[in-house]
Amino acid sequence: MKEQLRILLVNKFYYPRGGDCICVINLESLLRRLGYEVAIYSMSYPQNLPCKTSRYFASEVSFSEGVMGKLKATERLFGTGDIVRSFQRMLDDFRPHIVHFHNIHSYLSPIIVKLAKEFGCRTVWTLHDYKLLCPSYSCLYQGEICEACFTDLTQVLRRKCMKGSLLASALAYGEALWWNKSKLQRWVDTFVCPSSFMAQKMRACGFDYSKLEVICNFIEEDKLVALQSIKSDEPDSEPYYCYVGRLSEEKGIRLLLEAAQSLPYQLYIAGDGPLSDELCVKYASGKIHFLGHLSSQEIVWLVSRAKAMVIPSVWYENNPLSVIESLCMGTPVIGSEVGGIPELIREGDGCLFSLGDKEELAEAITAMMTASNIDRVAISQRAQSRFSEGRYWEALKKVYGIEDKIC
Structure with a gap:
């Protein structure tokens, strides 16, 4: 009999801050009820829900603090600092078979996707925004729909898309170059797109369509x-x-x-x-x-x-x-x-x-x-x-590749 399947869920916050966080919390509840062993990895934050694995969480960073705080947050953008050490401890102790990432840019880092892949995990990444296509997340410029960075990343610099700040935009530009499409596609087995629209944009920007799966969000049974x-x-x-x-x-x-x-x-x-x-x-x-x-x-x-x-x-x-x-x-x-x-x-x-x-x-x-x-x-x-749990799970378990596993 195979050992119990262990699934690690990763998101930069662990409280109902927004849609991404709610999706993670709902998925955690669903997986536990299905009998899987589940753990959470996030950034330490005062509003986080109680969590047994919080001792592994990455330290809190903030781009609004003083010089030292900004330096620490900048390190996090590029995957340096304590993020590698804390996530490696999480992998070593929990030993997940699957790591399911959600929103991880800025407050965590895509470096953890690389670590999970090297550890031998199946890696799944649900995309809740357009960060992999637009350095400023939103595909907006001065209130209008914008796809300029889909073909020319320097536009984020020229237009100062991040908060109207040249420095913030330069960091976003550097982050996009460092965590480029080539690297991410090597480390991620499947990108889950909650809408066909997002999948179409990902494919149009050169992401391998065979790595894209459309799975609509669900509403929890309770x-x-x-x-x-x-x-x-x-x-x-x-x-x-x-x-x-x-x-x-x-x-x-x-x-x-x-x-x-x-x-x-x-x-x-x-x-x-x-x-x-x-x-x-x-x-x-x-x-x-x-x-x-x-x-x-x-x-x-x-x-x-x-x-x-x-x-x-x-x-x-x-x-x-x-x-x-x-x-x-x-x-x-x-x-x-x-x-x-x-x-x-x-x-x-x-x-x-x-x-x-x-x-x-x-x-x-x-x-x-x-x-x-x-x-x-x-x-x-x-x-x-x-939008039922059952419909969502039927699609997700194929992405996880666990149809034939015993848990």
Whole structure:
């Protein structure tokens, strides 16, 4: 009988900071319930969840600290400092068969992929953003979609894409040159792309298509059980639509608020971010309500009773969990026709509007708010089947290559 399969999950943070972290936490829970031995490797951080392997974590780095702190963070970018020693100890003691990487740039380092490969592990890397194609992650320049670095990495320097800083952009440029496509493809067995859109961009930029697998994100079983108990048809004092997410430029929140000002319907905004204070001052009104950060339970309550959820992004969204969760609650989605969003919103699940088109967005909101034939039960049932743990695991276990292994 073969020894129990050991799987190491790696992400730069280990708390529900964003979609990447939530995906890792959900995957850890799934793998443990399936009976696999699972460990976590991350960066030490005060908000991390309790973890048995935290003693192995890389030390915390920050690019906003003093000179010594910045030097330490710069070392981390290029895979030097304590990262090699701490990850090697993790490998030596846990001895994983599979290492599944998620977001590792900057606060960890791709050097750990090389170490895992040399240790003899199967290496899988789920891509949550476009860092391997765009040194500044987002494929945006001055608020517009940009693919300049797909063919010329020097553009990140010329345009000072990283925070408008020449120094930060130079570091991003150097990082992209050092951790180049040739190296990464030698060390990674499979890149998991949560959307076909991302896989197409990876292939267009020269990544080996045989190393790319498209596996959509999933919603955890516990949340599905909770959603099934929700009575979303309970009447509200007044119908409303909502936005849940980060209040930042790439999310298109300004576009939504501009459209909302011209409409008579109630809009609830859940989330915070760098634009929070500015937007509250400018747009808060009797029909636009800023709720700030909400708990998971509060978000479920808000979204499940909304007439629609709006995803107005102006960047290449990959595979947003907000769309998946909204559909699983039976709430239709009005989404920007960009990135991986159109793959999630099928006929009957909501509608799409042209990227950046305020008038078209306003028309879509009006149509959804006045619609009387939306089958929320059907939306929920379709979504819960499409985004289930079972569907995700059937695809992932092939990537892991464990169909014939005994655990």
